[in-house]
Amino acid sequence: MSLIKSIQARQILDSRGIPTIEALLTADDGSQVVASIPSGTSTGSHEAKELRDKNPGNYQGQGVLKAVDNVNKILGPAIIGKDPTRQTEIDQILIDMDGTADKSHLGANAILAVSQGVCELGAAVTGYPTYKYIHLKYRVSENLDIPTPIFNVINGGKHGTGNLDFQEFHVIPATNKAYSQALECGEVIYQTLGDVLVHRGAISSVGVEGGYAPNLFTNTDALELIMESIKQAGFEPARDVFLGLDVAATSFYNGHSYAIRDKSQALTRSELLEFYKEINYKFHLFGLEDPFSEDDFDGWKQVTTSMSKQTIIIGDDLLTSNKQRTKEAIDKNLCTGILVKPNQIGTISETVEVIKMALAANWHIVVSHRSGETNDDFIADFAVGVSANHVKFGAPARGERVAKYNRLLQIEEELKGS
Numbered sequence: 001m002s003l004i005k006s007i008q009a010r011q012i013l014d015s016r017g018i019p020t021i022e023a024l025l026t027a028d029d030g031s032q033v034v035a036s037i038p039s040g041t042s043t044g045s046h047e048a049k050e051l052r053d054k055n056p057g058n059y060q061g062q063g064v065l066k067a068v069d070n071v072n073k074i075l076g077p078a079i080i081g082k083d084p085t086r087q088t089e090i091d092q093i094l095i096d097m098d099g100t101a102d103k104s105h106l107g108a109n110a111i112l113a114v115s116q117g118v119c120e121l122g123a124a125v126t127g128y129p130t131y132k133y134i135h136l137k138y139r140v141s142e143n144l145d146i147p148t149p150i151f152n153v154i155n156g157g158k159h160g161t162g163n164l165d166f167q168e169f170h171v172i173p174a175t176n177k178a179y180s181q182a183l184e185c186g187e188v189i190y191q192t193l194g195d196v197l198v199h200r201g202a203i204s205s206v207g208v209e210g211g212y213a214p215n216l217f218t219n220t221d222a223l224e225l226i227m228e229s230i231k232q233a234g235f236e237p238a239r240d241v242f243l244g245l246d247v248a249a250t251s252f253y254n255g256h257s258y259a260i261r262d263k264s265q266a267l268t269r270s271e272l273l274e275f276y277k278e279i280n281y282k283f284h285l286f287g288l289e290d291p292f293s294e295d296d297f298d299g300w301k302q303v304t305t306s307m308s309k310q311t312i313i314i315g316d317d318l319l320t321s322n323k324q325r326t327k328e329a330i331d332k333n334l335c336t337g338i339l340v341k342p343n344q345i346g347t348i349s350e351t352v353e354v355i356k357m358a359l360a361a362n363w364h365i366v367v368s369h370r371s372g373e374t375n376d377d378f379i380a381d382f383a384v385g386v387s388a389n390h391v392k393f394g395a396p397a398r399g400e401r402v403a404k405y406n407r408l409l410q411i412e413e414e415l416k417g418s
């Protein structure tokens with residue numbers, strides 16, 4: 001049996017140029033892994049809290065040197081000498097040492113750097129690729145398969161510098177395609193959409209997840225242009241490829257109404273629901289993420305009751321990968337799918353628990369990156385290991401996004417050979 005020998009954390013930059021934490025873990029058999037931690041831009045208020053220094057002299061207050069210290073001086077020493085395959089036991093030690101419900105004492109970023117690193121080290125010392133190790137350890141399902149990708153091709157809201165209110169516009173290849181075909185399909189549509197937007201003079205830049213961030217008249221226009229690009233690229237909408245949205249409604253809710261540029265006046269809850277029904281009728285959405293604000297349970301209940309037969313209602317800011325929030329949403333029938341992000345909750349064990357809870361409710365599982373990413377591809381292995389239905393890793397472009405999509409290509413090849 002190999003044991004954890006050392007843990008060394010440092011501050012690095014994420015894809016937005018904002019500091020994050022990276023940890024190097026070594027086992028006494030010489031195995032080494034590096035875990036780096038992503039960070040959100042449109043974070044849900046019920047997420048576990050990452051620790052930032054708030055020292056204006058270090059990266060304008062965004063530094064994570066305290067979190068680094070917490071790994072090097074507190075969390076790391078507490079688990080040195082332990083067997084890295086004992087994930088649940090180690091995660092419980094981390095949770096207890098922090099002692100808060102939202103991990104704000106030692107920082108969810110510090111805690112996840114250790115928890116994720118331990119998972120990867122557990123795989124390394126047992127000689128399995130990480131996806132297989134996770135699969136064998138948790139047995140979330142019997143099948144080992146590549147989840148279907150959700151490509152975020154247009155970035156609005158808090159993610160883009162263009163003028164769209166909705167945060168993410170997705171293209172989602174049909175589930176019957178092999179992963180490598182699905183990747184090609186998403187990439188060809190992404191390139192075609194780029195040409196379509198240039199032709200319109202609409203691109204201002206790309207957003208934080210590599211999708212285009214255009215200025216357009218309405219959010220519906222963006223859906224129209226994606227539809228046009230799908231056809232121009234030679235695919236048939238609603239057969240070869242589907243559309244989807246993460247509207248991230250908390251970002252355009254003022255506590256009473258929802259303001260979007262498609263309508264001249266802010267919408268009530270029921271007016272917004274009618275709008276979603278209209279666009280779903282027209283565009284056949286595969287999934288609709290965060291259609292209402294994170295605590296607008298009435299809105300969530302109404303959308304799930306009236307639309308979940310046609311489209312998957314996915315909770316992200318609503319659930320924040322949190323077991324209590326997820327249980328409440330299951331009991332109240334607030335959605336039919338969960339977006340899973342390990343850093344929203346802070347440990348690998350708790351993330352797997354929430355997935356099992358969601359699966360028991362027959363929900364759809366989407367494993368997701370964050371808008372602030374590194375080149376770490378752990379999340380790709382994790383998604384395969386827990387048998388997620390879909391993965392959401394951003395556009396099929398930009399290094400930190402394609403690191404994950406490319407890792408799935410490797411896994412696909414390995415699975416074919418096995």
Ligand code: PEP
Pocket residue numbers: 039040041042043044246248316339368369370371372
């Ligand atoms: C999302 O909202 O689904 C997302 C990935 O963005 P962020 O990481 O900014 O929360």
Ligand code: MG
Pocket residue numbers: 246248289290316317339
């Ligand atoms: Mg989201």
